[in-house]
Amino acid sequence: MQKDQTSNAPGSNHIQPFTPRINCICCIGAGYVGGPTCAVIALKCPEIQVLIVDKNQDRINAWNGETLPIYEPGLDEIVKHCRGRNLFFSTDIDAGIRDAQLIFISVNTPTKTYGIGKGRATDLQFVEAAARHIGQIATGKKIIVEKSTVPVKAAESIAKILYSNIDDNVSFEVLSNPEFLAEGTAINDLLQPDRVLIGGSQTDPGIEAINQLAWVYEHWVPPSKVLRTNVWSSELSKLASNAFLAQKVSSINAVSAICEATGADISDVAHSIGLDKRIGSKYLQASIGFGGSCFQKDVLSLTYICEALNLTEVADYWHQVVVMNNYQKKRFARKIIQCLFHTVSNKRIAIFGFTFKKDTADTRESSSIYVGKYLMDEEARLVVYDPKADKGQIISDLREVSSQDPQRVDRLVSVINDPYDAAKDAHAIVICTEWDEFKALDYEKIYNSMYKPAYIFDGRIILDHAALLRIGFHVEVVGKVMKKPVNDLTPF
Template sequence: MPVASIRSICCIGAGYVGGPTMAVIADRCPDVQVTVVDINQTRIDAWNNSDLSRLPVYEPGLDAVVRRARGRNLHFSTAVEEAIAAADMVFISVNTPTKTKGLGAGQASDLRWVEACARQVTKSATGHTIVVEKSTLPVRTAEAVKAILASAEQSSDGSQVTFAVLSNPEFLAEGTAIQDLESPDRVLIGGEDPDAIDSLVSVYSHWVPQERILRTNLWSSELSKLTANAFLAQRISSINSVAALCEATGADVREVARAIGSDSRIGAKFLQAGPGFGGSCFQKDILNLVYLCRHFGLPDVANYWESVVQLNSWQQHRIARTVVQKLFGTVTGKHVAILGFAFKADTNDTREAPAIRIAKDLLEEGAQLAIHDPKVDSEQIARDLQLPASTEPDVESGLTRAALSGEGTWWPSDDIASAIKGADAVIILTEWNQYRELNWAVLAPLMRQPAWVFDARSVVTPSEIQAAGLNLWRVGEGQP
């Protein structure tokens, strides 16, 4: 297939990856028509919303990219069959969650949506179509996709159809996705068809230097995505394990991280101790890797990677236990303000957010939680905690009935001062910039003394907390 013939792209899946990726491709390739399709009408309506502040995905800079391209060569639609039929290239960018039941439950990826997409492509494609795996997939998933596509000998109009399959995994960090797309460290394209690879290279070459476009075989590409996330997650678990040792010995994990990060062989990235990793990828991809290792008879390798996830969970439970211990051994009936619910700053994504496990542990202990996050709405928090919000109590009137009964409750707070008023403790779980700029001299008098600040993100200035008369716990900071 001639490289110059790529004029129409269809992306199946309008989520965190598909929407922003296609928006940038459309923005940088004005000669290519890009259509993002999804069967979720509400999601498509949100992408087409005239108010760009209400896009279904929050990413800094995304609204500007959509504004430039939408309506020109970027389209969002539920007309899946028509978009596939018109496309020279189809990206599969659907969710691949961890299976909850059946073979491989708790570790293997649920590929039902990928298979459904492949079958839809066989029904709707015309002529020659390049199918690109954008979703994070287990190694050798392309074999299944190829087998399904091979079953389609003719298109719906009777003409011959042919396919090529490529793997083009995403390496986006939520909060910097647009920056990562516009100036990527690398673009990885795996495949066996040189012409198909060249066609996809021609798309990225509109803005990505050739030396940053890496070509591999299909299996290396699929495995590279899982491995990249596993290595990043392992660094987070490693530094968090050291943070616990620092607290026990009187060392400071920030100083240790600076010392080892200065070694060029190690580097400074992903050495920030905190409440553990979250998001849609790290845990899911490592568990997928664990499953694959066991499937291919490598139990020792599987156990190694599984320990990364186990330590991540341990760190979150440890933070919750620390809060309970510092508050005289009980948080029952006590007001605790949680600042930050998203798994990281500059995103509204709460998937596998550390705040979920920490909040659940405290609720189990009977805590009364006021939760503030600038981008996460209360409905999402309720779904994540599997507990509806209660009405914000009147601090002046004393304990609520729920508090007296020992029942854990939570309520959303749009205002930081309101969340903190009457609180016994504040826990910072997301590194939003506004939490770095809080005036603790003003906030401290609102709290019930003796009060604590638990800084799981190293965003506060210790001297300011101490000057305000508050007790401070910072992750990885031992007491001399």
């Protein structure tokens, strides 16, 4: 983009005030992205009123209450600092749309569960509903920012919807501004982003809109990190980023299977791979697979787009990332069953961790759900402990994957709020989430309360395996071939 297009940014040498300068922002969607993102904007831009609106009354009540609807380190302090000052949460979506000059659409974009593209395409019904709502209510000049992750060219559809129902006094400029935050580190990611990406049209009003949004971010983000592209590059960059990250996880997990078959050690292999600067060490932790609301959905969306564009080989390539991820979860569950003498029927198995990663309460697409499902398929009794996940959510997630027999969850699953109680009388502990507190538990005490032989399956490679072996545990770890415990007298 041309240099003059950034000339109004706060960090630029040629600051020219915009007319009118943005003083009110609305965000439609008070979820994991809309809430933290706009709370940080409110914190860093005290002169801007930030209205976060949602159709979900319970969620808004929670944002206005003592216990926020999502757990994210650092979020509570920011919300409590800004709420009532320049940060407001409401279900009055009309008022938000009316008052704001800039509106983020930050609604959910799940994978379609019906019709054409079922199981792969992105379901855009919530984005469309938000755009229609804006089209009905808005007056004057508005900048509409697509914050949700969407397929390439979705902004074009949003613009068509917005313009389908308006009079001459209204005008819109649609931007793409995908969010790259990761749950668990969202506040830090927002305060110190690797980059902020803004895609817009290369017309004068488009460039002005890009500059307006850049001006908001440049209250705290260095201008060199605010990238400007066309809308399609911006939309595709988000999907491609998540596909690359997911691919890295699936690649190291594929290598972990080779390690288990050969005696190589995944920690050593990952360390040596990661020292190569071209590869880098992040996202090279072997595990029971990625979860969360984004990776799988975005890779599937990319796959579907490739299919629609007749790029069959490209679609197949990306789809394999998801295939590998599913394989890893199943492989781990099979290993548990095989180690527990090929039957887990009626055996008590303690599941440590249910969220898809540590430092979040989010269980969406968590690997624990699928490991739990495979074990329930074999009639294991599951006792789940997680420091943050909601008990009702755990049960409902497991019910969802037990659609043929939802009653079996009542029969086989209990959720307990103490890890020692969960492990008592268990045949095995299965580490599904890398919560730090699992490293600090008293495993001697746990061992003494368990059935023998007592097994630990470390699906996140976080425990001190040598210490566990000394205690007497049978230890199984993703990507490693473990020794027998010190007190094991079996001849094979």
